[in-house]
Amino acid sequence: MTFTRPEHLSSIDADSWPNVATVPAPRWPGMKARRAEAEFAKACDDAGLELDLDAEGGPDLKVGHDALFERIATSGWLGFAESFMAGEWTVTSSSQLVKVLGRLLGVGYLPKAKAKALSPSDSEPGELPLDLVRLYSGDGLSHVGGIFTSGVPTTIRETVESYSPRAGRKEPKSHFVDVTTLSEPTSVDRDDLGDAQRRAADWLLDVTRTGAGTHLLVYPAAGMQPAMRATKRRATVDVLTSDVDQISQMREALVLEGADDSIHVERIPGVVPNPKQWHDHYDAIVTVEKVEQLSPHERKEYIRAVDRFLTPNGRAGIQSIVATEAMTEAGKSSIQALRAYVWPGLDYPLTTELHQLVDKNSNLRIVSETHVGTHYLESLRQQRSFFDGHLREAAAAGFDPVFRRLWTFQFALREALMTLGMIDAVQFGLTHRNRGGRR
Template sequence: MSHSHLDAIDAQLWPGVAEVPVPRFGAWRARRAEAQFAQACDAAGLVLEGADADLRVAHDALFDRLAHGGWVGFAESYLAGEWTTPDSAHLVRVLKRLLGAGYAPKTPAVTESPATGGELPTELVKLYAGDRVSHQGGIFSTGVPTTVRESVPAYERSGAKEHFVDVTHLSEPTAVDREDLRSAQERAAAWLADATRVGAGSHVLVFPATGLQAAVQAAERRAVVDILTADPERAEAVREHLVLAGVSDNVACQDIEHLVPSPQEWRGRYDAIISIEALESLGSRERGRYVQAIDRLLDASGRAVIQATVATEQMTGPGRDALQALKAYVWPGLGLLTVPEINKLVERSTGLRIVAQTHTGPHYRESLEQERSFFVGHLREAAAAGFDPVYRRLWTYQFALREALFALGMADSVQFTLVHRNRGGRR
């Protein structure tokens, strides 16, 4: 069968997109995949034809891909332009409704590979985060925090069976527009600095460079800051931003070989450590080394904060399957842990303990919506920067998928505050 619509796709860059797979018992499995997809769309209330269509299928290759790769094939078909939506908001709607309806095409697991170096390209980040060359979820001013102290299981191999954690939830933000995103991200950075009690003279470590805004916030409080990045291109962009922000005298950006520094690669003792959006992308083998590095580098009386996307109790099998596409094409070590799993990881791997956690999911979802809108508004600039149509569709898709998971309550963003257990539980 001819697939001339794929001729313009670079097969070296996008081998899984440029070629339509031929599943075993291909014709029969493709017909079954088409029937299952139609049933799922009907159950989800999605319109496939007419002026009000939520999505349009332009090529039957979609069903070969669904039969072969499930949710990964569904994403690859979108990247190939084989199905489309009127706009990116409809893409969120399609993903949200299919996941909400429990659409579960058989999805082979993507082989995990650890994140060993590069962060997101600086030119890409600028297309949705503006000139800040960093990205993180925001906290909007209309959210109201509520804090309770909860007893949680202790996972250390000896000692108490439970301990207390201050758990904060933020209410939904209201009346938000794109202009609010910058202040929301600055507010989120301030919360991270507050959680680690950064002040004048504090020695602060920020890694990876995703936490650039937190580093600027710490420097503005007259702290001394080190930023670690395993991406030389990102390091150069960070240094330029630090000069423009007027904090280059207080902040040093250091190149390291690996995203998680070994004792030979980086030494020091810090009053505060801030890490944003690293844990979920590292891969299962690296996560223990990641929290152990924080343990090693944190001063005995210091505080660390980890911001991570987590899976909630509402996460489903189809939700995890849908994330396989992002594992295949964006974050090769991607895996969303639950809050109890992160508690267990910290206590089994280190001498640290989580003493507070702030749930900011509704605000993170709103941040994703604003970033998606900002990126889609700069597609021409993305093309001029060298991102081809497949890459541009990929980035739109990953925003929409994550936004859908947050909207369904399957994912949450949490700031975890950690201290050494030998502090005797002092806050």
């Protein structure tokens, strides 16, 4: 495979963005690019997306460079995303980008390309920079979704199959799980996001029964808001992070929030702490959007670590983005860009797969699920809007045009996937199985 660097890419930093700053030149490029162009045109037509510049109201997307089709021919959805990052195709707004991505996913657009393998690689230790998070977060600390006040919860107790090796012998074949769903949020405005993110943190703390005297572990530091909220309940809080670059920013944030005396932040090398690195025990453990970012073997190590850290009567609360039965091959392929540029190990598991993970690799059991997808969707819309409004600040903070387009793309893609019902946001409650079924 060879690469070229056309004039329109000359302003892109090739050291930072090597695959965006160049265009692949595969064998038989003309034929493959023409096929990719024809497939893309048909997908747009099937999706009702207008490419004609003379259309009333303007096109849904404008293709400015044929390099788009060379990229798609080489790496499918990843190439499609990299072409957007390069500015080779554009939309009028980020909401229009959500529409375009959603329509293409809705018709199952799956470019026929020899794309990079979809199996997730090991994740890389690190947190999203707080300088970036502040550009779109409602509370200035959290990059995750919230729960709005207008959602009405409904809980049903369901029987769930046990995947424990002892199931049917020394343990029951099934167990009960309290499954809660929330009605869609209504009358939401921009000022509600911060409160919603704090509420989501409070719900996780409720799952773990965190209160006065509770010894709480928050890992990774994406869950800084639960740590902050736990101090309001007079809990003792430890936060573990693997990102040495973020330690100073986190501690500075704690000082600004007046929580530096109540929260202990410690760096642990690697993705999952091993027994030699950290061996404390906790009454409660909170994890926010980490499991889906881990490779398969890292997930096993992670859930074993939670089991090891948790006291016999302790509880864990895990918030995760999961795939649903509506997830398609096109949807799975579309996250290649997120895996390539943001979260290397990203792979959305099914809820059933998380039950299997917990049952087979620990002495823990999932006893509650709270599905908050519609609220997470609204949070994504608000975060995308906040980021749109802070593009100048993003540039001033050192985030170049390619990164800004990447971040807009990841918001729009996740929003499209969630709008289509392919992914959901769930808060899981876990306890030890040896508690005799007590809740």
